[in-house]
Amino acid sequence: SQQGEEDPQALSIQEGENATMNCSYKTSINNLQWYRQNSGRGLVHLILIRSNEREKHSGRLRVTLDTSKKSSSLLITASRAADTASYFCATYIIQGAQKLVFGQGTRLTINP
Amino acid sequence: EPEVTQTPSHQVTQMGQEVILRCVPISNHLYFYWYRQILGQKVEFLVSFYNNEISEKSEIFDDQFSVERPDGSNFTLKIRSTKLEDSAMYFCASRTSGSRDTQYFGPGTRLTVL
Numbered sequence: 001s002q003q004g005e006e007d008p009q010a011l012s013i014q015e016g017e018n019a020t021m022n023c024s025y026k027t028s029i030n031n032l033q034w035y036r037q038n039s040g041r042g043l044v045h046l047i048l049i050r051s052n053e054r055e056k057h058s059g060r061l062r063v064t065l066d067t068s069k070k071s072s073s074l075l076i077t078a079s080r081a082a083d084t085a086s087y088f089c090a091t092y093i094i095q096g097a098q099k100l101v102f103g104q105g106t107r108l109t110i111n112p
Numbered sequence: 113e114p115e116v117t118q119t120p121s122h123q124v125t126q127m128g129q130e131v132i133l134r135c136v137p138i139s140n141h142l143y144f145y146w147y148r149q150i151l152g153q154k155v156e157f158l159v160s161f162y163n164n165e166i167s168e169k170s171e172i173f174d175d176q177f178s179v180e181r182p183d184g185s186n187f188t189l190k191i192r193s194t195k196l197e198d199s200a201m202y203f204c205a206s207r208t209s210g211s212r213d214t215q216y217f218g219p220g221t222r223l224t225v226l
Contacts, residue, residue, distance in 0.1 A: 033214065042219035043155065043203060088155065098143060098207075099168060100215055102155040 005103050006089060012109040019076040021106040023089030030092040032065055032072050037086045079110045114138045116218035118204050124224045128193050133221045135187045135204030144187045145205040194225045
């Protein structure tokens with residue numbers, strides 16, 4: 001698999017439930033970021049977690065990072081219909097330049 | 113809140129034609145990027161630009177592609193002779209000088225090559 005693989009590829013839940021998306025990566029990273037993309041639109045930055053951090057919160061978002069397992073999770077609590085979007089993790093690898101490497105994304109659908 | 117802007121939002125062109133996609137990065141940012149996303153696929157890095165020169169480019173960024181910062185505000189991506197497979201969403205991004213900080217993305221230009 002490639003750097004930044006999300007799991008599941010698609011997730012459908014009821015409004016009010018929590019949504020958890022996972023991301024795995026292969027190489028050592030400097031930080032990991034999560035982005036949201038509404039259908040056919042741009043990428044909105046959600047949260048950045050550095051390699052020396054284990055957990056970070058922002059509003060209804062909670063991100064964890066386990067560098068030993070090379071994985072991260074994004075939890076959205078109390079989901080809303082407006083959270084329907086694709087969610088991507090992206091990493092800066094330690095070696096190399098300053099580009100982000102994106103995963104395939106998880107398509108999240110919140111049913112009213 | 114400052115944001116990255118891109119024009120046009122949608123560009124339709126004939127195969128073999130040249131296109132220029134335009135971006136206005138956030139004003140105090142120093143690093144600029146182009147990414148693309150073919151429909152249904154992941155976002156792929158094309159090129160990074162710093163201090164008026166390319167700092168890194170991907171295999172996708174061949175001789176048909178070029179970037180320019182013609183003035184203090186615009187950042188452009190030119191495709192000299194478009195191919196059908198260039199059809200994609202093209203995103204511009206920028207960031208400050210902090211090492212590996214957040215990249216802020218524009219809304220994208222959807223390029224359709226017929």
